[in-house]
Amino acid sequence: MLTERMKKLIYEIPKGENHIHIEGSIPPEVAIRLAKKNGVDLPWKTAEELAAHLRQPFASLDAFMESDRMVNSVCQTEEDYAEVLYALAKQAKDQNIIYTEYLLDYPLNEIRGISLETVVNGYEAGRQKAMKELGVDIVFIAGIDRSLSSDMSLKFIRDIEPYKDIIPAIGMDCEENGHPCIKHKAAYDLAKEMGLYLSAHAGEDPNAGDMAVQNVWDAVDKMGCVRIEHGVLSIRDEALMKHLAEKKILLTTCPTGNCPHVFPRLEDHPLKFLMEQGIPCSISSDDPPYVGDLIETMLRTADALNLTEDDIIELERNSLLYSIRGQHHLKEFDAWVEKWKSEN
Numbered sequence: 436m437l438t439e440r441m442k443k444l445i446y447e448i449p450k451g452e453n454h455i456h457i458e459g460s461i462p463p464e465v466a467i468r469l470a471k472k473n474g475v476d477l478p479w480k481t482a483e484e485l486a487a488h489l490r491q492p493f494a495s496l497d498a499f500m501e502s503d504r505m506v507n508s509v510c511q512t513e514e515d516y517a518e519v520l521y522a523l524a525k526q527a528k529d530q531n532i533i534y535t536e537y538l539l540d541y542p543l544n545e546i547r548g549i550s551l552e553t554v555v556n557g558y559e560a561g562r563q564k565a566m567k568e569l570g571v572d573i574v575f576i577a578g579i580d581r582s583l584s585s586d587m588s589l590k591f592i593r594d595i596e597p598y599k600d601i602i603p604a605i606g607m608d609c610e611e612n613g614h615p616c617i618k619h620k621a622a623y624d625l626a627k628e629m630g631l632y633l634s635a636h637a638g639e640d641p642n643a644g645d646m647a648v649q650n651v652w653d654a655v656d657k658m659g660c661v662r663i664e665h666g667v668l669s670i671r672d673e674a675l676m677k678h679l680a681e682k683k684i685l686l687t688t689c690p691t692g693n694c695p696h697v698f699p700r701l702e703d704h705p706l707k708f709l710m711e712q713g714i715p716c717s718i719s720s721d722d723p724p725y726v727g728d729l730i731e732t733m734l735r736t737a738d739a740l741n742l743t744e745d746d747i748i749e750l751e752r753n754s755l756l757y758s759i760r761g762q763h764h765l766k767e768f769d770a771w772v773e774k775w776k777s778e779n
């Protein structure tokens with residue numbers, strides 16, 4: 436049971452969030468409105484029906500991805516993408532998130548024939564508006580759909596080159612099972628040459644077997660990743676945990692998103708254990724409509740894992756310290772923490 440003081444800390448602390456997929460996070464009311472506007476026939480007719488579908492526990496990462504692709508099909512024009520982005524930024528503002536990193540999974544749009552220009556221009560318009568009107572600082576990560584071929588991921592990195600000021604980072608996501616990170620090494624080599632920040636989803640899906648741990652090793656040692664999204668299955672390999680701690684590789688954990696398909700219950704999630712190994716960790720919601728927003732994620736995780744105030748402060752500080760370009764918020768963050776400690 437969380438204390439009132441802990442709840443207050445979680446609500447009020449200035450937050451960073453490193454790991455949100457825009458395409459998986461379209462608020463249900465926005466998705467239904469856009470579906471009607473664009474004549475997209477979704478199986479859910481109201482925001483309530485869609486919200487209930489998204490909050491059901493998904494049996495696997497693959498089942499989740501199928502749902503993700505369907506909801507995402509409502510976005511078609513630049514204005515749609517801008518609207519989604521601004522709606523997400525509003526949710527961030529409401530949670531006192533000052534800095535946030537959004538993965539944009541363009542290939543999910545590309546397969547529907549939407550141009551990269553439409554998607555990036557739309558998201559960028561939403562980002563600019565959010566920055567100006569809400570003061571939320573947003574940075575984009577280009578997500579490579581790892582289920583695609585290595586030639587396609589290489590082409591994707593070439594295609595985003597003109598946008599690298601808007602999208603300064605790359606990630607890799609979608610189904611881990613059957614799709615090793617190393618398959619996309621050429622794309623990562625090119626991204627490195629372009630000066631992009633390198634990250635990848637890895638060590639996320641237990642159905643991937645030994646490949647899940649190998650993916651973390653490969654991403655860090657062979658592909659130059661400076662952080663890993665999730666990475667929670669690193670607990671299976673002591674040498675790997677030591678390596679992550681020594682190299683100060685951030686794991687952007689999403690505890691509510693991992694249950695039940697990685698760990699049966701939130702109480703079994705290894706976030707606290709990973710922190711105790713000296714590995715920098717941050718906490719994110721991954722896809723809020725499916726698992727709850729960041730505040731809900733933090734409240735539930737703190738309760739399930741008995742996190743302390745210092746744990747919460749460390750997780751949030753890490754989300755800025757190890758971020759792509761949010762370090763300039765640390766001054767404000769540290770001042771807030773100092774004040775919190777002196778007043779409470």
Ligand SMILES: [Zn+2]
Pocket residue numbers: 454456608636664721
């Ligand atoms: Zn993710």
